[in-house]
Amino acid sequence: MNDGNKTKINLRNKSVFITGVAGFIGSNLAKRLLSTVEGVKVVGLDxxxxxxxxxxxxxxxxxxEQFDNxxxxxxxxxxxxxxxxIFEQYKPEIVVNLGAQAGVRYSITNPDAYVEANLIGFYNILEACRHSYDEGHTPVExxxxxxxxxxxxxxKKVPYSTDDKVDNPVSxxxxTKKSNELMAHAYSKLYNIPSTGLRFFTVYGPAGRPDMAYFGFTNKLLKGETIQIFNYGNCKRDFTYVDxxxxxVVRVMQGAPERKNGEDGLPVxxxxVYNxxxxxxxxxLDFVQILQEELIRAGVLPEDYDFEAHKKLVPMQPGDVPxxxxxxxxxxxxxxxxxSTSLREGLRKFAEWYAKFYK
Structure with missing residues (x-):
């Protein structure tokens, strides 16, 4: 870790508040902390x-629920x-906000849910963090x-860098996610709250989100339905395994941006923000190919499954990017x-989990 601009945080015996704790990333994070960090207490909201x-x-x-803490x-x-x-009762020292209304396509049909969870919800978290610095409270680190x-x-420029301008959202x-970064910046500046935003790229794995392509494809293939492959298969995704x-996330939690004042005496x-x-x-198309092979290997689909008959190439969807x-x-x-987890290794774990969970 580059200590030049990070304040080291030891997670032992800390109180951690995780929002979206029953979600895909939230539950995996909570499980990891509770099973590996001594004395850590996790409170989860969902x-x-x-x-x-x-x-x-x-x-x-x-x-x-198996964990006492x-x-x-x-x-x-x-x-x-x-x-x-929650802040009064559990006095969290570290807050990880993973609770959000997810999904690009759903935001087109159900915008209210996004404004509520992603804007008002995040604002409530920021306010609670700010008041944690009031006298007699436990400050959020x-x-x-x-x-x-x-x-x-x-x-158009790839790979995407956190130095790029991001002023052209297409959903x-x-x-709302860009707004979270802007709101966090304002609160970090005004109230000196150390904050780190993480731009997640297509997360997948066992017990993942059924609205994600790999999961939806599996459900449909199992029912003998046709899967739609958008942009005629000319889509590329940076798939990232949940572990x-x-x-x-665990590493980032342990390194907070340093609180220091600038030449004007005000907080820098x-x-x-990281990718x-x-x-x-x-x-x-390669992704679907590997998924098919792993679903057959795990016994979710029969050896002789006719994939070609169940695939349809279709145009791009609104809000999607190539x-x-x-x-x-x-x-x-x-x-x-x-x-570093390879796509095959990750999809293999997903296929094996799916076979067990739905059999």
Missing amino acids: NMNHYYDVRLKEARLNEL FSFVKGNLADKAVIES HLVYASSSSVYGSN LYAA DIVEG PPYA IGNQNPENL VTYADTSALERDFGYKP
């Missing part, structure tokens, strides 16, 4: 909404009273929050880390 199969969220929560609050990020009561590769919009979802994402905002991706964009590609050199420089 609204358990029906955006996708709630049984998955319940299964993830059940796993977390885990507390769960069912509630909404947009409900200020709930957020305030680091706010880590999920941004998204979607903020790059239709940027409301992307606009790689969690490892990145303790603010940072977490695989630096290895995969063509959608390529995502992360430049992760800054993460490597500051935290000595870059994701």
Whole structure:
């Protein structure tokens, strides 16, 4: 880790607040902390909404309930009273905001959910962090929050670097994520709250999100339905395995941007943003090919499954981009880390999990 501009945080015995804890990344992060960090206490918030199969969220929560140091609050990020009561009761020193309404396409049909969770919800988190600095409260040492590769919009330059201008979102979802970065910057500057945004690139793995392509494809193929491959297969995605994402988040949690004053005596905002991706964009058609092979290997689909009969190449969807590609050199420089799980290895773990969970 490049200590020049980071304040080191030891996670032992810390109180960590994770929003979206029954979600894909949130549950994996909570499990990792609870099973590897001595004395850590995790409080998780989730609204358990029906955006996708709630049984998955319940299964993830059940796993977390086995840990003594885990507390769960069912509630909404947009409900200020709930957020305030969590800060009063659990006094979190580190906050990881992963709770959000996800999905690009859904933001076109259901915009209210995004404004509520991603804008009002994030504002409530920032306010609670700010008030943690009031007298008699436990100050938040680091706010880590999920941004998204979607903020790059239709940027032509690849790979995407955090130095690029990102002023051209092509979906409301992307606009809310960019807004989170702007709001965090303002709060870091005004109230000296150390914050780090993480732009996640297509995250996948076991017990992932059913609205994601690999999961949806699997469900459809199993039912004998046809899968649609957008942009006639000319899509590239920087697929990132969930364990790689969690490892990145855990490392980042332990290095907060340093609080220091500038020449004017005012805080230099303790603010940072990183990409977490695989630096290895995969063509959608190759991805589908590997997925097929792994689903057959795991016994989810029969050996003689006729894939060609179930594939349809279709045009691009609104809000989608043709390529995502992360430049992760800054993460490597500051935290000595870059994701490395190969697509085949990751999809193999997904296929094996799927066979077990749905059989």
